[in-house]
Amino acid sequence: MDGKAEKVNQSEKILQTAFQCLSTRGYANVSMRDIADQAGVVLSQLNYYYKNKEGLFTEVVKMMMQQYLHEVEDKLKSVANTKEKISSLVKYFCELIRKNPELLKLFIDFTAQSLWLPSFRSHLKNLFDDLSEMIEKSVLAEMTINKNLSEYSSKSVAKLLLGALYGISVQIMLDSDEDNAFEPLNLVGMILN
Amino acid sequence: MDGKAEKVNQSEKILQTAFQCLSTRGYANVSMRDIADQAGVVLSQLNYYYKNKEGLFTEVVKMMMQQYLHEVEDKLKSVANTKEKISSLVKYFCELIRKNPELLKLFIDFTAQSLWLPSFRSHLKNLFDDLSEMIEKSVLAEMTINKNLSEYSSKSVAKLLLGALYGISVQIMLDSDEDNAFEPLNLVGMILN
DNA sequence: AATTAATTCGGACGTTCGTCTTAATTCATA
DNA sequence: TATGAATTAAGACGAACGTCCGAATTAATT
Numbered sequence: 311m312d313g314k315a316e317k318v319n320q321s322e323k324i325l326q327t328a329f330q331c332l333s334t335r336g337y338a339n340v341s342m343r344d345i346a347d348q349a350g351v352v353l354s355q356l357n358y359y360y361k362n363k364e365g366l367f368t369e370v371v372k373m374m375m376q377q378y379l380h381e382v383e384d385k386l387k388s389v390a391n392t393k394e395k396i397s398s399l400v401k402y403f404c405e406l407i408r409k410n411p412e413l414l415k416l417f418i419d420f421t422a423q424s425l426w427l428p429s430f431r432s433h434l435k436n437l438f439d440d441l442s443e444m445i446e447k448s449v450l451a452e453m454t455i456n457k458n459l460s461e462y463s464s465k466s467v468a469k470l471l472l473g474a475l476y477g478i479s480v481q482i483m484l485d486s487d488e489d490n491a492f493e494p495l496n497l498v499g500m501i502l503n
Numbered sequence: 504m505d506g507k508a509e510k511v512n513q514s515e516k517i518l519q520t521a522f523q524c525l526s527t528r529g530y531a532n533v534s535m536r537d538i539a540d541q542a543g544v545v546l547s548q549l550n551y552y553y554k555n556k557e558g559l560f561t562e563v564v565k566m567m568m569q570q571y572l573h574e575v576e577d578k579l580k581s582v583a584n585t586k587e588k589i590s591s592l593v594k595y596f597c598e599l600i601r602k603n604p605e606l607l608k609l610f611i612d613f614t615a616q617s618l619w620l621p622s623f624r625s626h627l628k629n630l631f632d633d634l635s636e637m638i639e640k641s642v643l644a645e646m647t648i649n650k651n652l653s654e655y656s657s658k659s660v661a662k663l664l665l666g667a668l669y670g671i672s673v674q675i676m677l678d679s680d681e682d683n684a685f686e687p688l689n690l691v692g693m694i695l696n
Numbered sequence: 697a698a699t700t701a702a703t704t705c706g707g708a709c710g711t712t713c714g715t716c717t718t719a720a721t722t723c724a725t726a
Numbered sequence: 727t728a729t730g731a732a733t734t735a736a737g738a739c740g741a742a743c744g745t746c747c748g749a750a751t752t753a754a755t756t
Contacts, residue, residue, distance in 0.1 A: 320703085336619035338531035342744060352705050357745065415618045421673060422615030425608050426529035435677040442674075462690055469687035473670030474663060480614060480670075481635075481662055484628040494662035497655055501694055513733080535714060545735050547716080556714065697756100704751065712743070721734065726727100 321359040324349050329370050333412035337367070337423050364429055371430060374416050375437045382441060386448050393499075395448040396471070400499045403475050404492055407482055418480060442468040449502065467502070474498045514552040517542050522563050526605035530560070530616050557622055564626045567609050572633055579641050586692075588641040589664070593692050596668050597685055600675055611673060635661040642695065660695070667691045 327349035331340045342363055346353040360366035385402045386395050406414050417437075424430035446468035478494045485491040520542035524533045535556055539546040553559035578595045579588050599607050610630075617623035639661035671687050678684045 336616070338616065339619055341742075343742080353744090354706080354746080355704070358703075363744065418618060419615045421677075422612045423529070423531065424677060425611060426532055431677060438674050438677060462686060463683070466683065466686040466690055469671060469674055470667060470690045473672075473674055473687060474667040475670065476673065477666030477668065477670030478662060479666075481631050481666055484614075484617060484624060484631060486628075490656065490659065493655060493659040494666060497659055497663045534712075536712080546714090547736080548734070550715065551733075700753105700755075702751100702753070705749085707747090709746075710744100713741080714739105715741105716739075717737090719735085719737105721732100723732070724730095726729085 320351060320355060324351060324356055324359060324366070325369055325373065328366055329373055329416075330412075332367070332370055332419070333416040336415070336419050342366075364427075368429060368433070370416075371420055371433045374413070374420065375433065375440075377413065378417070378437065379440055379444075382444055386444055392449055392451050396499050396502065399445065399448075399471075399475065400495055403479050404495060407479060407492075411483065414479060414483065417476075418483070438469075438472065442472045445471050471498065471501065474501065513544060513548060517544060517549055517552060517559070518562055518566065521559055522566055522609075525560070525563055525612070526609040529608070529612050535559075557620075561622060561626070563609075564613055564623060567606070567613065568626065568630045568633075570606065571610070571630065572637075575634060575637055579637055585642055585644050589692050589695065592638065592641075592664075592668065593688055596672050597688060600672060600685075604676065607672060607676065610669075611676070631662075631665065635665045638664050664691065664694065667694065 324345065328340075328345045331345050331348060335344075342356050343353055345366075346356055356366060360369060382399070382402065385398045389395055389398050420430060421434050424434040442465065446464050449467060449471070450464050475495070475498055478498065482488075482491045482495065517538065521533075521538045524538050524541060528537075535549050536546055538559075539549055549559060553562060575592070575595065578591045582588055582591050613623060614627050617627040635658065639657050642660060642664070643657050668688070668691055671691065675681075675684045675688065
């Protein structure tokens with residue numbers, strides 16, 4: 311009854327709530343009832359809009375992918391030269407850990423689940439591939455002037471960078487409140503030197 | 504009745520089976536009954552020996568940690584100089600992916616679960632810390648002769664290497680049957696050049 | 697206004713979950 | 727052999743799970 315458009319799509323509300331539940335409690339600890347209750351929606355509505363649990367959770371995976379791909383793309387295009395792009399990427403992961411750790415947890419958790427669920431696996435593989443492809447195009451120029459790594463494909467270098475960012479972020483997430491926890495992340499920017 | 508010591512500890516058999524179940528189907532997809540059935544043991548025996556689910560699974564975590572720490576330690580001490588140690592470490596992760604992917608999946612899955620379960624978190628943090636400490640002591644000599652990275656602590660360099668190995672391994676696990684999937688892993692050995 | 701489709705609701709269905717209790721059995725020690 | 731502790735076994739317990747169905751309500755179309 312407010313002047314605002316208070317009436318949002320039920321399906322959208324469900325999806326948003328599912329995203330929030332999964333990013334704060336994890337795949338193994340979230341049930342359909344949890345999401346329904348927190349969304350203020352009757353349980354059967356989840357099945358009405360998303361068929362089943364796998365259908366709903368898959369939409370959350372896609373949602374997460376969109377967010378990462380857009381954010382990383384924005385960060386990479388925000389600066390000009392290659393070196394700055396790498397730094398921008400490192401900075402993005404730093405901000406992610408500090409300001410939006412739930413999104414990073416979602417990434418890590420979905421990655422693990424994709425080891426067991428074939429329906430998740432293809433999506434996560436695509437996410438890693440798309441991210442490393444973005445990075446590849448950003449470091450391609452740098453590759454030609456580097457003597458030690460030029461014999462390797464730029465795709466492999468991109469996967470190295472992405473893997474390092476991912477693996478170090480995992481460690482930092484576990485490192486609750488260590489002094490120089492972010493130092494190894496800044497080191498990633500110097501790999502290509 | 505065989506000549507062999509056919510009679511193994513019931514508790515040991517349960518633990519081994521739990522390890523096997525978790526490494527092949529994942530934390531979220533294994534129940535106490537699954538383990539009991541596969542071990543040929545009555546369900547209540549699991550609670551008798553390990554109190555509850557968390558108790559049993561925690562023992563599996565410890566078991567996994569032992570295996571990683573021993574294997575990595577062996578690999579690092581098997582060769583002499585620093586460069587060879589790094590190569591040996593890279594080779595270890597290659598062999599892990601090819602010959603024992605279940606153990607790696609266990610690592611990845613437990614890492615994700617440790618984001619939500621405090622009882623797992625401390626163990627996984629210790630595993631990462633112990634592994635990076637091993638690496639640190641192996642690359643310490645190299646650090647002094649490197650000009651670009653010497654301003655950073657050797658601990659951070661070790662975490663960078665471990666993070667890269669971990670993150671790249673994750674990507675390879677998702678990359679089922681790609682041609683040069685292992686190439687970025689070999690690139691890790693050249694980070695310190 | 698009548699009719700049809702789309703949505704919302706409440707609740708039941710069968711299954712699986714982790715835990716616990718109690719009894720039967722085995723084993724060691726005296 | 728008698729006794730008490732340790733182990734094994736069988737099953738019940740309440741709670742939680744994902745899914746599904748039928749009715750009620752709302753919205754859209756004629």
